[in-house]
Amino acid sequence: MRYLEIAGKKPLCGEVTIQGSKNAALPVLTACLLGDGPCVIENCPQIQDVEDTCALLRLLGCKTSRMGHTVSVDASGVEFSAIFCEEAERIRSSVLFLGALLGRMGEAALPYPGGCAIGSRPIDLHLEALKKLGVHFFESLDTGTLRKERAGETVPEIAAEAFTKDLQLCGAGIYANAPHLHGACIQFPQPSVGATENTILAAVLADGETLIENAALEPETEELCRFLNLRGADIQRERGGRIRIFGKKTLRPVRYRLDADRIVAGSYLLAGAACGGSVRFRNLPMEQLASLLAVLSRMGVTVTQDGSMQVQGDLLAAGDVVTAPYPGFPTDLQSPLLAALCLAQGESRICETVFENRFRTAEELRKMGASITVEGSCAKIQGRAMLQGADVCAPDLRGGAALVAAALAASGRSRIQGYDYIARGYEDICRDFQSLGAEIRLTDSGDKKVW
Ligand code: UD1
Numbered sequence: 001m002r003y004l005e006i007a008g009k010k011p012l013c014g015e016v017t018i019q020g021s022k023n024a025a026l027p028v029l030t031a032c033l034l035g036d037g038p039c040v041i042e043n044c045p046q047i048q049d050v051e052d053t054c055a056l057l058r059l060l061g062c063k064t065s066r067m068g069h070t071v072s073v074d075a076s077g078v079e080f081s082a083i084f085c086e087e088a089e090r091i092r093s094s095v096l097f098l099g100a101l102l103g104r105m106g107e108a109a110l111p112y113p114g115g116c117a118i119g120s121r122p123i124d125l126h127l128e129a130l131k132k133l134g135v136h137f138f139e140s141l142d143t144g145t146l147r148k149e150r151a152g153e154t155v156p157e158i159a160a161e162a163f164t165k166d167l168q169l170c171g172a173g174i175y176a177n178a179p180h181l182h183g184a185c186i187q188f189p190q191p192s193v194g195a196t197e198n199t200i201l202a203a204v205l206a207d208g209e210t211l212i213e214n215a216a217l218e219p220e221t222e223e224l225c226r227f228l229n230l231r232g233a234d235i236q237r238e239r240g241g242r243i244r245i246f247g248k249k250t251l252r253p254v255r256y257r258l259d260a261d262r263i264v265a266g267s268y269l270l271a272g273a274a275c276g277g278s279v280r281f282r283n284l285p286m287e288q289l290a291s292l293l294a295v296l297s298r299m300g301v302t303v304t305q306d307g308s309m310q311v312q313g314d315l316l317a318a319g320d321v322v323t324a325p326y327p328g329f330p331t332d333l334q335s336p337l338l339a340a341l342c343l344a345q346g347e348s349r350i351c352e353t354v355f356e357n358r359f360r361t362a363e364e365l366r367k368m369g370a371s372i373t374v375e376g377s378c379a380k381i382q383g384r385a386m387l388q389g390a391d392v393c394a395p396d397l398r399g400g401a402a403l404v405a406a407a408l409a410a411s412g413r414s415r416i417q418g419y420d421y422i423a424r425g426y427e428d429i430c431r432d433f434q435s436l437g438a439e440i441r442l443t444d445s446g447d448k449k450v451w
Helices: 022-034 048-059 086-090 092-105 124-132 156-162 193-203 219-230 262-275 287-298 331-341 360-366 397-409 419-423 429-434
Strands: 002-007 012-017 038-042 063-067 070-074 107-110 136-142 145-148 173-177 185-187 209-213 234-238 242-246 255-257 277-282 301-303 308-311 320-322 347-351 371-375 378-382 391-393 413-417 439-444
Touching: 002 397, 002 419, 012 262, 022 038, 022 048, 022 070, 022 092, 022 193, 022 219, 022 262, 048 063, 048 070, 048 086, 048 092, 086 092, 092 107, 092 124, 092 173, 092 193, 124 136, 124 185, 124 193, 193 209, 193 219, 193 242, 219 234, 219 255, 262 277, 262 287, 262 301, 262 308, 262 331, 262 397, 287 301, 287 331, 331 347, 331 360, 331 378, 331 397, 360 371, 360 391, 360 397, 397 413, 397 419, 397 429, 413 419, 429 439
Parallel strands: 012 277, 038 255, 185 209, 320 347, 391 413
Antiparallel strands: 002 413, 002 439, 038 070, 063 070, 107 173, 136 145, 136 173, 209 242, 234 242, 277 308, 301 308, 347 378, 371 378
8 A cells, every 4th residue: 555655834945847638648548549550649647547548558459658758559450349457447538438449440348437436427428429429329237248228128139240249248338339420419418528528539530520519628628639630630619619520531640749737737736825935837737727826816826927836925715616617617626725725814615516526535634624614515614824744545536636735734744545546647746746845755555664
């Protein structure tokens, strides 16, 4: 069991470089499946979710290699359509292989996707959109027994005809095929990042034109479109969250550089706000962080165009903050903000509108002396001057980063269990905060290290 040990209460000072974006890397790597030849992805973060995605690509017959932050994927040898393995169950973004495999192979089979337990996270919007593009879904509760989804009737003979031999041998999960993938009009009732990306992945090689209404506006979805357009796709972003896609026959290999990770940047900015000090961030995606920068400015934190952050006097409460799809305040920064507001003067309130289970971090912060009351989907935070180091446990990826921020600002020592959650999204959180003068290290429970 790996855990973090932190001796807090030191202001953060120095420079740190923001890693490449996890939530852009995952769909872009998956999109490498959609054509032959080697795609080279630069600035790819060295994190577990990227490793898992590459493992899935290899399982399908792709060649992948990594040199530092550059990952190369050659999908010329793809010959399978199923991703039944531990990695697919572990990461939420494995669901994107559905759209990509349908586009490339005309069929797909995958286990129900995993990821952080931050809410119910259904995939109904993905499935409904893909059905409109001509996809048929079956589900298997057991190996070898496929049920036709709509009728609910057990029809293994039909399934046997519908899929290639490999797919019939797989386990419980989602089975899909598309004898003729075609364009369609899709109107999402609410924006979903994953459902938008899955639809794009299936539509770029479909026959004809696809229109997606109320698509997600997140920068990572934009990056996927940019990457695919470089490959020769025709994806046009129109006003009001509308995306129009003209299907193409083939895509070409390209070299592409990923943007910096706005969520890592935001969590580091909030850790800096909690600890005080003066930090310069290299590669800070200022434009993508507008909603956070507005909140930080209310808290008395200034961030200049060159990426320098300064806390002016005492940290102030933020008033009301509501999470929302982009360009609203990101749900992924809700926990890091919660941690910083524990140290701000006065009362703040955060309302979570995207994922319902995201206040589990509050319980851990309370162990450090935080005063947080959660009622329904809102948390009231009574800021105080000091937190006390404690033994805490990361409830999920962003909650883990929030606990690191709180422990860095708290007096005394903290131990944070659940490092593996944090490693799913932060390349080396110890290295980054050590470079800002923090006392933080990763320890294995077998080690005998002492302070
Ligand atoms: C992505 C991000 C995640 C971020 C989230 C919201 C990746 C790999 N992950 O997750 O970090 O927190 O966007 O910005 O990019 N929903 C449905 N039905 C569906 C799909 C979604 O009801 O079929 C709901 C979800 O429960 C949630 C909301 O829609 O309430 C938004 O979810 P979505 O945008 O799909 O999040 P993810 O793509 O899973």
